[in-house]
Amino acid sequence: MNESVLTGRRRHLGDEAFQEWLRTRTLNKTSKASARAYANVYKRRGILKQQPCRCGSPDTQMHHRDYSRPLDVEWLCRKCHQDEHNGTVARLKTLESLVDALDGCRRLLDDAYFT
Numbered sequence: 001m002n003e004s005v006l007t008g009r010r011r012h013l014g015d016e017a018f019q020e021w022l023r024t025r026t027l028n029k030t031s032k033a034s035a036r037a038y039a040n041v042y043k044r045r046g047i048l049k050q051q052p053c054r055c056g057s058p059d060t061q062m063h064h065r066d067y068s069r070p071l072d073v074e075w076l077c078r079k080c081h082q083d084e085h086n087g088t089v090a091r092l093k094t095l096e097s098l099v100d101a102l103d104g105c106r107r108l109l110d111d112a113y114f115t
Contacts, residue, residue: 032064035068040062048071053075054076054080055080061081063076
């Protein structure tokens with residue numbers, strides 16, 4: 001937040017209320033911005049190494065599944081990252097498991113019918 005917004009908020013709330021507001025609004029360990037900042041620092045220092053995407057693309061972005069673990073990142077290309085956030089991967093995994101279950105049922109029926 002820029003300084004003028006904070007100054008205006010301080011005038012509006014008063015010093016004590018402003019301090020309370022500021023204390024509750026600071027980034028905590030589990031926030032998205034904090035996790036990104038933390039991971040970016042480690043990436044710049046060379047401790048966190050960029051990896052290729054699961055599809056093989058070398059141009060990747062960091063994806064956090066859990067913001068409370070900022071160094072636990074999955075490296076995804078833009079398309080895979082968007083698919084991950086849109087739930088495409090989860091839907092595909094569900095469909096794959098459904099197909100596997102149907103194949104298992106078909107095998108059971110074939111075994112029961114042909115034996």
